Amino acid sequence: MSLSPLSAMLDALPLPALLISSDERVCAINARARALLGTDGLGRHYISALRQPAVLDAVEQCFADGRERTTRYLGVEGGRDTTWRVTSAAAALEQGRGVLLSFEDITALEEAGQMRRDFVANVSHELRTPLTALVGFVETLRGPAKDDAAARERFLGIMEKEAGRMARLVEDLLSLSRVEEEERLRPATPLPLADLVRDVAELFRPLAARNGLELVVRVPDAPFSVPGDAGQVRQVLNNLLENAIKYGTGGGRVELTLSGPRQEPSLRGEGVRLAVRDHGEGIDSHHLARLTERFYRVDTHRSREVGGTGLGLAIVKHIVNRHRGRLRIESERGKGSRFTVILPTA
Structure with missing residues (x-):
């Protein structure tokens, strides 16, 4: 030939x-x-x-x-x-x-394999610390602190905190799995977003007050709907507000703002904006691009202290993607952070 x-x-x-x-x-x-x-x-x-x-x-x-x-x-x-x-x-x-x-x-296969390995390693790492603490306290309560009532109460409080941390991690892992499974299925049910925002805000007012913060809510008077999954959009609000209250301490207030429908260039059509703003310490710019990665934390020690699992913003990202929306993150050190979700109205 x-x-x-x-x-x-x-x-x-x-x-x-x-x-x-x-x-x-x-x-x-x-x-x-x-x-x-x-x-x-x-x-x-x-x-x-x-x-x-x-x-x-x-x-x-x-x-x-x-x-x-x-x-x-x-x-x-x-x-x-x-x-x-x-x-x-x-x-x-x-x-x-x-x-x-x-x-x-086979690049995609290799990357998927690496993601699975990283995911298993991260989950194992996150579970190892509370499990080690629980095992250690159980041994102590059975041994040296067996008859020490004060130590027993203190250890049981710490054990409860560590068990709660594991429960939150498992719940977030299940939520992330459900969201990823449904990500290709775009919601079509009309969702009255203003009513949902008001309901979630009322639930978070006590938490904000306990942290010395005022929760300021701005919602348009005119009713409107967007195609959306009520449970998942509620989860987006929960995660963003919880983060803002946890990390915005000392900033005086947290602002939750919903804008009415308008043209959104990023959507090439009409959309609404849902923004959560805190006035806390803010985040250095080099962290912003990685905030939605699984288990990524700006301050690992502080995140664990306040009960963070490192999965909240990853869940938000996947939910926003499922709704064909956009997530925008703005922050400046010392001036707080703003997380904006842009959702299409049709």
Whole structure:
């Protein structure tokens, strides 16, 4: 078979591919492979074209015994690291045995696997501390503090706090799982948002007062609805208000504002804005892009002290995505933070 038909065949493949002839030179390569390797490679020895040891070993072994082998190739695309599964298979050419390399992009699979590993590691880490504390206190109550009533009461209070922390973590994990499962299903039920905002605000007034804060609520008088899941939008409000009250202590007030329908460029249509503003310490700018990551905390010690699980804003993000909305976060150190949810009205 001549080289021209070989090149034409490889160009028809949906994957990057190249063919190495019996003289160990690249005799055909398609456009996808050229883009991946960053070089034409045609006519060059496969070592100079491929360069990565694992791939070179697979090609060498395939030349030696003709058996198919699979390895990995690490690339870069648009500044992003990519991972490819490379299959090297023997090809019978007129000049003798050649090797056909095909590249399959498995970057998404690798990232998903890494996310699962990170998730398990984070959950294990979050549970280890309260579990260790509970085990330690149980041993103490059975031993040295067995007959010490004062110590028993103090330890039981701490155990209750740690057990509550684990319960909140499990509940947030279940909430996140439910939200992710439904994320592709866009809500269509009309939701009177102003009424929901007023109801949630009343529930949080006592908590705000206990923290020395005034909860200021601004809601339009004219009624309107948005397509939404009432339970999930309530959860968004709960999480944002709880954070604002926990971390806005000393700021005097927390503001909950709902704006009426108007054109929203980010939605390319009409939408409403739901904003929660505190006047606390604020957040340094370099943290803002990562706030919605699972288990990401600006101040790990303080977050755990006030009962945070590190999942609240991740849940908010997924709920907003399900509603085809936008989440905007603004903050400046020493001037507080504003979290704005933009929801489409249709």
